[in-house]
Amino acid sequence: MSSPVIELKGVVKTFGDLVACDNLNLSLNPGEYVGLLGPNGAGKTTLVEMIEGVQQPDKGEIRLFGKSWDTDKRHLQSRIGLSFQETRFFDKLTVKETVKLFCSLYGKDTHRLGEILDQVRLGEKQNTWTQDLSGGQRQRLALAIALLNEPEILLLDEPTTGLDPNSRRDIWEILQQIKPQGTTLILTTHYMEEAEALCDRILFMDHGKILADGSLSNLLKQAGLSEVIHFELDRPFEPSTLPSLLSELPFELQDRRLQGKVLVDSVTEVLPVFLGWVQSQGYELKELQSRKMTLDDLFVSMTGRGLEDND
Amino acid sequence: MIRQLMIAQFKTLTREPGVLFWVFGFPIVIAWVLGVAFSGDQVSNHQIGWVGSTERLSQTAGFVAEPGGFRLSGLQPKSEVLIIKVLSPEVALLQLKRGQISLIVTNSPTGLTTQMDLKNQEAKVSFLLLKSGLNPAPSDLTVEEVTSKGSRYVDFLVPGLMALGVMNSCIWGIGWATIELRMKKLLRRMIATPMPPAALLFAQFANRFLISLLELAVLLTFSYAYFDLTIQGSWLALLVLVFAGNLAFAGIAVLMASRTSSTTVGNGLVNLVTMPMMIMSGIFFSYQNFPSWSWPVLSHLPLTLLADGLRSVINEGAGLVDVMSSVAFLVATGLVFGLAGLKSFKWY
Numbered sequence: 001m002s003s004p005v006i007e008l009k010g011v012v013k014t015f016g017d018l019v020a021c022d023n024l025n026l027s028l029n030p031g032e033y034v035g036l037l038g039p040n041g042a043g044k045t046t047l048v049e050m051i052e053g054v055q056q057p058d059k060g061e062i063r064l065f066g067k068s069w070d071t072d073k074r075h076l077q078s079r080i081g082l083s084f085q086e087t088r089f090f091d092k093l094t095v096k097e098t099v100k101l102f103c104s105l106y107g108k109d110t111h112r113l114g115e116i117l118d119q120v121r122l123g124e125k126q127n128t129w130t131q132d133l134s135g136g137q138r139q140r141l142a143l144a145i146a147l148l149n150e151p152e153i154l155l156l157d158e159p160t161t162g163l164d165p166n167s168r169r170d171i172w173e174i175l176q177q178i179k180p181q182g183t184t185l186i187l188t189t190h191y192m193e194e195a196e197a198l199c200d201r202i203l204f205m206d207h208g209k210i211l212a213d214g215s216l217s218n219l220l221k222q223a224g225l226s227e228v229i230h231f232e233l234d235r236p237f238e239p240s241t242l243p244s245l246l247s248e249l250p251f252e253l254q255d256r257r258l259q260g261k262v263l264v265d266s267v268t269e270v271l272p273v274f275l276g277w278v279q280s281q282g283y284e285l286k287e288l289q290s291r292k293m294t295l296d297d298l299f300v301s302m303t304g305r306g307l308e309d310n311d
Numbered sequence: 312m313i314r315q316l317m318i319a320q321f322k323t324l325t326r327e328p329g330v331l332f333w334v335f336g337f338p339i340v341i342a343w344v345l346g347v348a349f350s351g352d353q354v355s356n357h358q359i360g361w362v363g364s365t366e367r368l369s370q371t372a373g374f375v376a377e378p379g380g381f382r383l384s385g386l387q388p389k390s391e392v393l394i395i396k397v398l399s400p401e402v403a404l405l406q407l408k409r410g411q412i413s414l415i416v417t418n419s420p421t422g423l424t425t426q427m428d429l430k431n432q433e434a435k436v437s438f439l440l441l442k443s444g445l446n447p448a449p450s451d452l453t454v455e456e457v458t459s460k461g462s463r464y465v466d467f468l469v470p471g472l473m474a475l476g477v478m479n480s481c482i483w484g485i486g487w488a489t490i491e492l493r494m495k496k497l498l499r500r501m502i503a504t505p506m507p508p509a510a511l512l513f514a515q516f517a518n519r520f521l522i523s524l525l526e527l528a529v530l531l532t533f534s535y536a537y538f539d540l541t542i543q544g545s546w547l548a549l550l551v552l553v554f555a556g557n558l559a560f561a562g563i564a565v566l567m568a569s570r571t572s573s574t575t576v577g578n579g580l581v582n583l584v585t586m587p588m589m590i591m592s593g594i595f596f597s598y599q600n601f602p603s604w605s606w607p608v609l610s611h612l613p614l615t616l617l618a619d620g621l622r623s624v625i626n627e628g629a630g631l632v633d634v635m636s637s638v639a640f641l642v643a644t645g646l647v648f649g650l651a652g653l654k655s656f657k658w659y
Contacts, residue, residue, distance in 0.1 A: 077505040088497060
């Protein structure tokens with residue numbers, strides 16, 4: 001087993017009363033694509049910025065390639081690539097000029113310029129002022145800058161937030177294309193599909209803590225529940241009358257208990273019992289849906305709130 | 312509809328404390344500052360120089376002898392006071408060049424000759440006051456327009472404008488630009504590269520210095536073509552002064568831009584730094600129009616030091632040695648403000 005490229009031990013960061021990172025321990029292997037998921041205010045950005053050396057932890061240790069930010073700042077900066085949330089560039093520099101500038105800041109010559117621009121599909125836009133780029137193009141420019149030093153670790157903070165589905169997919173494709181190079185990726189997002197599409201490993205974060213850590217299939221398996229039943233009734237759901245097979249299940253109710261959702265391990269087993277109960281109680285079933293469980297369902301079951309919710 | 316629009320716009324105005332200050336507070340501050348300069352017993356002092364015998368003054372009612380010269384008060388309007396400094400011809404010329412006096416009257420056997428720039432409003436007012444004080448106006452009082460280089464109002468003005476250019480270039484080009492970089496999160500993105508942070512500031516400074524050299528060249532060429540203004544002193548002194556001036560204002564700009572990432576606050580800071588100096592540093596009129604107790608402070612403002620230094624080189628033929636104390640003061644200002652700014656600088 002190769003040694004971890006990123007290692008966090010007992011990392012704590014607080015802002016006044018708010019604990020942004022609460023005693024975090026984490027170890028990442030080379031080449032892993034890691035999705036850091038959580039709602040706004042979960043502490044994702046703080047965690048990523050501490051790994052980037054932009055913020056310092058109050059307590060604990062962060063090591064990249066076994067080196068610390070305190071002693072090897074320049075060295076680490078040259079080996080990682082990053083993009084912050086919503087960076088804007090010099091309005092009246094072109095795409096090409098902007099990438100050129102950052103090449104010089106990284107001490108890289110510009111012979112890869114065309115290659116980089118092609119990689120993020122901005123070749124045709126290279127002479128456009130950055131102020132005239134669309135949101136997706138701007139994010140791809142940020143990605144170009146993150147990639148130009150051929151980083152071994154790539155840290156992207158919400159690279160697709162606010163983008164339309166097509167632009168989002170463009171970014172995913174670029175990230176999938178560079179995967180064979182062995183880059184380690186940490187990506188924060190509150191889009192489930194993003195983590196599902198890109199990441200080998202998913203970290204759930206909320207209130208400064210890592211709640212779950214594993215591959216998508218592992219996480220879903222761990223929960224032991226893999227399917228979801230959604231329903232809507234004509235009058236409030238009364239759990240006290242549920243038969244024994246159903247009473248232990250984690251029902252989540254909404255809209256004055258008229259709507260509900262329940263995670264189950266087997267729909268074929270549970271659904272007939274549920275329908276029988278509905279009939280015996282004289283409910284009218286206004287809507288019924290059954291589907292495979294997603295990360296979103298899992299997250300809600302763990303935290304009681306959705307990933308795209310705000311604090 | 313119009314009413315609701317007005318209410319909404321008014322609310323956005325009143326909920327921005329910075330804007331409130333610039334709309335209501337700032338004009339009051341300026342009114343107060345200029346009020347100190349132009350009102351009360353101090354302010355409407357018009358200073359002129361007198362060369363030669365003063366017999367005529369001591370014999371005329373209204374002219375009261377005082378140390379260094381005479382004072383003419385009791386004029387219409389009542390607040391106007393004419394101060395007549397008795398000077399040697401050389402000192403009178405120097406003070407005229409520095410804007411400390413607006414005209415020179417030379418009393419010679421052939422009569423009273425007034426040397427003044429007819430384009431200078433202050434000189435005209437002083438001349439009229441003198442004329443009314445000498446009532447009836449002496450028949451031998453003649454006016455000679457000052458045309459010798461270095462003594463005209465434009466000679467006073469152009470170096471001041473150069474200094475103003477250096478200040479604005481640094482405050483906007485370094486101060487404001489840095490605040491904008493921070494606002495866009497571009498500053499932190501650049502700092503997250505292996506680039507040393509100092510490189511960014513150095514590049515900004517070097518840029519500003521080059522731009523101010525260009526500005527200097529343009530203004531000098533224009534002034535030479537239109538006003539026949541030439542540099543009487545040392546070119547090296549001029550360059551060193553401009554460099555030191557850039558350093559001083561770069562330092563101030565770094566301190567100004569050290570914390571904020573809000574361009575609204577940035578706007579306020581720019582005004583806060585530039586406006587007082589623009590008014591009080593003697594760019595358009597001599598700071599000696601302000602009360603004398605304020606002179607030691609005003610004369611050491613960086614913009615005053617730079618403007619006066621440039622004037623001495625361009626108009627009075629000063630060399631490097633003559634401007635060395637100004638240069639030292641400017642460099643020290645830049646270092647003190649710049650280091651203070653770097654100490655509290657928010658890179659991320």
